Amino acid sequence: MLDLFLLGFIGLLLACGLKRPFIWVLAYIYIDIVAPQKIGWSIIQAIPVSLIAFLAAFAGWVLLDGKKGSRFTFRQGLMLALLLYCGMTTLTAAFPDSAWDKWDWVWKALLFAIFLPLTLRTKLRLEAAVLFIVLAVGTIAINGGIKTIFGGGGYGTLSLLVDENAGLYEGSIISTVAICIIPLALWLARHGTIFKPDWKVWGFTAGLIFACLLIPVGTGARTGLVCIAVLGVLLLRSVRYRFVYAGAAALAMMAAIPFLPQSYLERMGTIAGYESDQSASTRLAVWEWTIGYAKANPLGGGFDAYRANSFTYQTRTVSGEGASRQVTYNTVTEEGRAYHSSYFELLGEQGWIGLGLWLWLQALGLWHMERLRWRLGKLEGGKRSWQWGLATALQQAHIVFLVGALFVGIAYQPFLFMLVGLQCGLWSYVRRTEEPASRAKFKPCEPKPEAPAPAA
Structure with a gap:
């Protein structure tokens, strides 16, 4: 029954794509994050739903979708360079068998991220992509949050939708990503048009944020606690009443401590004493x-x-x-111990060149979002615009991910490259829609030609 429901939902998305090809892009985002083919038991596991959606997304854009407004940005070029470099190192890998296994999903994550900005030509498409990413991660987070409340958590024991310790279903990774989507969920609640802001939307958003905050507790992942602290500091930049926010956050933290499991508090206490912790x-x-x-x-x-x-x-x-x-x-x-850090993962696998490309890609994204914040913030009412809000949310999510990546090997995580794709799409959209108006506004006026003198 579960297989039929999942197949029915995927089939509905693919059918809707016949009228609106961009929906196939959204379908792939959902499948890549939630991995429904792993949730089912029989039929769905035999159908390559991920490959079908992947090919449909590309074919739909090439054959059926409009290309007006699509731009290839410099950061997409950086991802292409990183993709080619990873292919070269895979050909000469020290451990070919496992290297080719990892290459099988890394190239798809990079290629889709290169392709994604080309489809994000409108505000509605940007919002839809953010919505699908938030809801897809929320599907996992809500499931884990409910199980945590009813005592199903614990380090290495929290059972999510898929009973495996890989990808987004690994404790430290889902703890990082769950915190990343919080600013994106807040942006949707403020500026969404697909689900217009009202008490129902804000109620769901509050519940989703609560579930995301529970994931680090349920998984016992210390990385999640660090990500929560970083996000808390970042939100100080964008909230209106900073002292009220800081006080409320401190009170909420103090009120939550008595309800946290003792095993979680003991594990968080090992952050400071690394010499006594074998991990x-x-x-x-x-x-x-x-x-x-x-x-x-x-x-x-x-x-x-x-x-x-x-x-x-x-x-x-x-x-x-x-x-x-x-x-x-x-x-x-x-x-044979894993790197436990994305930065060292890049260094060991792709050397100094690969690490440099990856860091350049991340730093440029943070800078681009900051430039958008600065430019839009100077305009009257700019800080209340959806563009400013989305740039802020993407920057916050990106920073949280990069902090979490210090302690987890998630350098090629598809979620990261989806964030990069959204940033590229927003950057292109603002430059395409705002710069012409700005140039027209400040264009010097040309003197009008003098009227000819009247004939004598």
């Missing part, structure tokens, strides 16, 4: 190994090059207090 010590050792590996292999070792690592380190455990305080050191040897 944190492993990450530091992997990062140190990766730097050495990049020095020996400046062009990178291809996807999953971490499988070559091997290192030994010590952990420190303190027991007792005062005169009975004892410090115990344990020697640990590890092999």
